[in-house]
Amino acid sequence: MGIAGLTFLPVIGAILAIVFAARAKKQILTSDLEGMGLAKAGRTLGIIGIVIPALALILFLLRDNVRAFIDEFFDLEIMKESWSFLLRGLVVTLELALVSEACILVLGLIVALIRISRIKVFRFIAAVYIDVIRGMPLLLQIIIIYFGLSYLGLNLSRFTAGVLALTICYAAYEAEIFRAGIESIHKGQMEAARSLGMTYLQSMRFVVLPQAVRRVIPPLSNEFIALLKDTALVSVIGLGEMMLRARELMGTKASVTPLVVAAFFYLMITIPLMRLVQVMEKRLSKGD
Amino acid sequence: MIETEDENTEKKTQAEQSDGPMIRVLGLHKKFEDFEALRGIDLDVLPQQVVVVVGPSGSGKSTMLRCINGLEQATRGQIFIEGIDITHHATDINEVRQKVGMVFQSFNLFPHLTALKNVTLAPIKVRGMDQDEASEKALKLLEKVGLSDKADAYPAHLSGGQQQRVAIARSLAMDPDVMLFDEVTSALDPELVKEVLDTMQDLAREGMTMVVVTHEMGFAKEVGSRLIFMDEGIVVEDGDPEQVFTNPQHPRTQEFFSKILSHI
Ligand SMILES: Nc1ncnc2c1ncn2[C@@H]1O[C@H](COP(=O)(O)OP(=O)(O)O)[C@@H](O)[C@H]1O
Ligand SMILES: [Mg+2]
Numbered sequence: 001m002g003i004a005g006l007t008f009l010p011v012i013g014a015i016l017a018i019v020f021a022a023r024a025k026k027q028i029l030t031s032d033l034e035g036m037g038l039a040k041a042g043r044t045l046g047i048i049g050i051v052i053p054a055l056a057l058i059l060f061l062l063r064d065n066v067r068a069f070i071d072e073f074f075d076l077e078i079m080k081e082s083w084s085f086l087l088r089g090l091v092v093t094l095e096l097a098l099v100s101e102a103c104i105l106v107l108g109l110i111v112a113l114i115r116i117s118r119i120k121v122f123r124f125i126a127a128v129y130i131d132v133i134r135g136m137p138l139l140l141q142i143i144i145i146y147f148g149l150s151y152l153g154l155n156l157s158r159f160t161a162g163v164l165a166l167t168i169c170y171a172a173y174e175a176e177i178f179r180a181g182i183e184s185i186h187k188g189q190m191e192a193a194r195s196l197g198m199t200y201l202q203s204m205r206f207v208v209l210p211q212a213v214r215r216v217i218p219p220l221s222n223e224f225i226a227l228l229k230d231t232a233l234v235s236v237i238g239l240g241e242m243m244l245r246a247r248e249l250m251g252t253k254a255s256v257t258p259l260v261v262a263a264f265f266y267l268m269i270t271i272p273l274m275r276l277v278q279v280m281e282k283r284l285s286k287g288d
Numbered sequence: 289m290i291e292t293e294d295e296n297t298e299k300k301t302q303a304e305q306s307d308g309p310m311i312r313v314l315g316l317h318k319k320f321e322d323f324e325a326l327r328g329i330d331l332d333v334l335p336q337q338v339v340v341v342v343g344p345s346g347s348g349k350s351t352m353l354r355c356i357n358g359l360e361q362a363t364r365g366q367i368f369i370e371g372i373d374i375t376h377h378a379t380d381i382n383e384v385r386q387k388v389g390m391v392f393q394s395f396n397l398f399p400h401l402t403a404l405k406n407v408t409l410a411p412i413k414v415r416g417m418d419q420d421e422a423s424e425k426a427l428k429l430l431e432k433v434g435l436s437d438k439a440d441a442y443p444a445h446l447s448g449g450q451q452q453r454v455a456i457a458r459s460l461a462m463d464p465d466v467m468l469f470d471e472v473t474s475a476l477d478p479e480l481v482k483e484v485l486d487t488m489q490d491l492a493r494e495g496m497t498m499v500v501v502t503h504e505m506g507f508a509k510e511v512g513s514r515l516i517f518m519d520e521g522i523v524v525e526d527g528d529p530e531q532v533f534t535n536p537q538h539p540r541t542q543e544f545f546s547k548i549l550s551h552i
Contacts, residue, residue: 195385196385196459197462206409
């Protein structure tokens with residue numbers, strides 16, 4: 001109680017400061033900007049004078065818990081022991097994300113083109129695919145694909161199954177982005193190309209897509225960031241990417257610290273990517 | 289230049305000779321959902337003719353041009369380009385389009401390509417022309433439309449008049465036998481109209497067959513060999529520009545001309 005009791009002194013002063021400031025505010029004219037400013041400053045200082053001692057008091061009373069929290073989440077020894085193991089997991093995570101992204105871009109574009117084709121049945125099939133996939137949790141799709149395929153006698157490696165699941169899922173989302181990009185290009189572009197004798201596919205490839213792709217780079221990059229994080233879900237089928245490794249270490253070390261290290265590694269990749277997307281978006285909006 | 293040997297002679301119907309009409313439109317109807325934009329158009333455009341098409345907004349002028357180069361499919365009727373029926377399902381529309389150039393009101397240049405690349409794209413991709421040959425030809429065409437110094441400029445850095453002239457050069461790069469112009473000066477600032485009209489006039493002088501939708505009456509009189517007045521999806525009047533202009537026969541034509549003349 002000794003130290004805690006001391007915090008009451010400044011708090012009493014702070015309360016008085018707020019009261020005086022309120023009185024001053026009432027008595028001075030509203031046109032007196034300087035006086036008003038001072039009164040407001042007095043009140044703000046008074047509030048700070050209450051909040052800081054209060055926080056100090058709480059930390060002090062909970063000091064054992066705070067220490068336990070820091071020990072659990074930021075154990076330096078465990079950090080030292082786990083970072084290289086996790087870093088190797090990060091490599092797998094990045095491989096998984098990059099290989100998947102390459103497949104997703106190809107499949108997503110193909111699905112988008114089918115989705116806007118003139119043949120009704122094709123359009124319908126693409127629309128069903130997109131809706132079904134987008135209507136299910138990715139986690140569930142990963143499990144179904146991995147176990148489903150192995151029941152069918154197709155024993156894919158965990159990595160391949162992960163790439164397959166992520167591709168099938170994300171292609172549905174990216175197809176919609178591609179479609180929006182293609183449809184945002186004025187139809188006069190397609191017509192001008194066609195009127196020169198180019199086929200539909202030539203016009204698409206040399207005229208419409210180059211313009212559409214530029215527009216969809218930022219949203220596609222955002223999808224890539226989401227994909228990078230969603231690779232963690234592939235840990236459910238036992239692929240040793242970073243998330244699985246972090247959870248393993250959490251068990252063997254009986255500590256949450258490995259998860260914190262993993263979180264740090266994810267952020268190291270995703271935050272620069274997010275900044276990059278912002279820069280690209282700014283450039284594109286200027287360019288138009 | 290119009291009488292070049294045609295590889296597709298065997299496709300021509302027997303009725304068509306090489307000195308037949310460049311474009312023949314027979315009973316053309318075009319329906320959009322339940323709205324009939326074209327209600328029976330008959331039109332022959334002879335080689336080297338410059339047919340000027342006028343008519344109120346919504347009368348079907350654009351739709352007719354778009355049917356002629358296959359951007360819209362005819363609901364009924366036939367369209368022959370140099371004797372080839374483009375409404376026939378076996379006709380390769382891409383091949384026919386190479387002979388029919390089209391220039392649009394909104395230019396529609398490819399914004400991601402320089403002026404030169406806009407012109408070379410189709411010859412390279414469609415004709416399989418090699419890069420150097422296509423560039424050389426494109427430079428000549430850009431020079432012809434007065435823009436050789438803008439070859440490396442992107443469309444965004446060109447004025448409307450310059451963009452439209454690049455668009456004309458782009459069409460010419462496919463060596464078309466007919467050129468269709470759809471209100472190509474309507475989107476231009478007044479001071480830029482003349483440079484585009486002059487380019488078109490040069491083309492006409494060289495003997496290009498042209499169908500020109502425009503409200504530029506000066507151009508119609510000076511360059512047009514024929515004037516067609518369209519209203520509500522049909523051709524109301526068809527004759528010598530000067531004559532249609534000074535002495536319109538049909539009341540709707542009279543009304544139209546009195547309206548636009550009061551604006552000049
Ligand atoms: N794609 C389309 N769908 C529905 N209606 C159309 C379409 N294109 C043109 N129309 C209609 O057909 C009519 C003729 O249009 P258009 O040929 O553009 O006229 P103009 O060029 O003479 O102004 C207009 O009433 C227009 O609204
Ligand atoms: Mg029009």
